[in-house]
Amino acid sequence: MRTQVGIVGAGPAGLMLSHLLHLAGIRSIIVENRSRAYCEARVRAGLMEHWVSELLVEAGVGERMKREGMVHDGIFIAFNGQAHYLNFKKLIGKHVVIYDQKEVVTDLIARRLADGGEIHFEVADTSVHDFTTDRPKIRFRANGELNEIACDFIAGCDGFHGISRPSFPAGTLQGYDRVYPFGWLGILSESPPPEKELIYAYHEKGFALYSMRGPNLSRLYIQCAPDENIDEWPDARIWEQLHLRLGGVRKLTEGKILQKGVTPMRSYVTEPMQHGRLFIAGDAAHIVPPTGAKGMNLAMADVRVLARAFESFYRSRNSEPLANYSKTCLRRVWKGQRFSWWMTQMLHRFNYENDFDMKRQIAEIDYVTTSEVAAKSLAENYAGLPMG
Numbered sequence: 001m002r003t004q005v006g007i008v009g010a011g012p013a014g015l016m017l018s019h020l021l022h023l024a025g026i027r028s029i030i031v032e033n034r035s036r037a038y039c040e041a042r043v044r045a046g047l048m049e050h051w052v053s054e055l056l057v058e059a060g061v062g063e064r065m066k067r068e069g070m071v072h073d074g075i076f077i078a079f080n081g082q083a084h085y086l087n088f089k090k091l092i093g094k095h096v097v098i099y100d101q102k103e104v105v106t107d108l109i110a111r112r113l114a115d116g117g118e119i120h121f122e123v124a125d126t127s128v129h130d131f132t133t134d135r136p137k138i139r140f141r142a143n144g145e146l147n148e149i150a151c152d153f154i155a156g157c158d159g160f161h162g163i164s165r166p167s168f169p170a171g172t173l174q175g176y177d178r179v180y181p182f183g184w185l186g187i188l189s190e191s192p193p194p195e196k197e198l199i200y201a202y203h204e205k206g207f208a209l210y211s212m213r214g215p216n217l218s219r220l221y222i223q224c225a226p227d228e229n230i231d232e233w234p235d236a237r238i239w240e241q242l243h244l245r246l247g248g249v250r251k252l253t254e255g256k257i258l259q260k261g262v263t264p265m266r267s268y269v270t271e272p273m274q275h276g277r278l279f280i281a282g283d284a285a286h287i288v289p290p291t292g293a294k295g296m297n298l299a300m301a302d303v304r305v306l307a308r309a310f311e312s313f314y315r316s317r318n319s320e321p322l323a324n325y326s327k328t329c330l331r332r333v334w335k336g337q338r339f340s341w342w343m344t345q346m347l348h349r350f351n352y353e354n355d356f357d358m359k360r361q362i363a364e365i366d367y368v369t370t371s372e373v374a375a376k377s378l379a380e381n382y383a384g385l386p387m388g
Helices: 012-023 036-041 050-058 063-068 088-092 101-114 235-246 295-316 325-347 355-370 372-383
Strands: 005-008 028-031 070-072 074-079 082-087 096-098 118-120 124-129 137-142 145-150 153-156 174-190 199-201 208-214 217-224 256-271 278-280
Touching: 005 012, 005 137, 012 028, 012 101, 012 295, 028 137, 036 101, 050 063, 050 096, 050 295, 063 101, 074 088, 074 355, 082 088, 082 355, 082 372, 088 372, 096 208, 101 118, 153 295, 199 235, 208 235, 217 235, 235 256, 256 325, 295 325, 325 355, 325 372, 355 372
Parallel strands: 005 028, 005 153, 028 118, 074 199, 153 278
Antiparallel strands: 070 096, 074 082, 124 137, 137 145, 174 217, 174 256, 199 208, 208 217
16 A cells, blocks of 8 residues: 555544545545444543634534534633633633534544545554655554555554554653542433533532533533542442532532543653654643643644645645644643643642642632633633634
8 A cells, every 4th residue: 555644543633634634635544443433432522622613614524513513602610609600702702612522533534435535444453664764654454464554654643552652762752741649530421411511610529520412411520539449439429429519509410320430630741743754643642631621622733733744745845844843733732731730730629638729729710710811811721722
């Protein structure tokens, strides 16, 4: 097989990159170790920044999102028995869109296949080779047979546990890591969400988030230990804590719990995000705590930069944007990390024994919800910083 850009991973980053390249007349092939059904069913966060929702529409893959996505003009922050609304539309003229990541993946897969795109699902033993030369290769097994893709460049969009980042030569990467002393216990419930937009709740017992996947499907989270035993959280205990931490600011309707699980929280950034002709994007290069809703949005920013860099190379043989890929992306990545850390430290209990920290956090939340300047700063970062 021969293509211009070989892509490892059929998540939002890899699929969007392939689609943007197709629109620019650049060929690509995607390899993915999971099945198509798995990729289209994997539940992940689905909050899109304003510019990302616009990108999907501009790229011709946003029609279903426009019909089914939920436009949110702001968020609620609840503390001390009150819910304070931050109106992004009024503050900065932007909104966010709730549209599950698996739906983005479903739309992109359908479009790539309809456009004649080549995606190899359920491959095994994927590896990347010769990316320090001008003839990099991707090798994989499909139906027991060894296959090879000769390409000009390789894009690793295969997530934090993928093969792309570990393939960098020893000593070429610097990893910056922060592990948080808590996790999120998340549930998917057959019940209407307590509010039409997200509620971030601060409570002395710990943080809680009240989100949704539809008008009758709630996605709810509570702060817990990172190694929490899910068996010690029967449904009754989960609902008790969700009611408690909501503080009575809204009515919470209980429903059948369809999924439950604990996710530890961490921040991680790899520098650089490229070596030779191998480029990594999205979770392969960085992960963020979900508090700031930046994961998929940073991935989309990466591949937009990378797609433009490839287009510049193939149209005019200008390699400068490719050479500057890491530098360009990391400016935004670190701003996303800063905001995610800030939201996390403001809303979570780090030390339950320290009342000073609790009082300081309450003062900070009070400031953010009463100062227009502070609220605008949160809104700008949450709804998405401008793309260059």
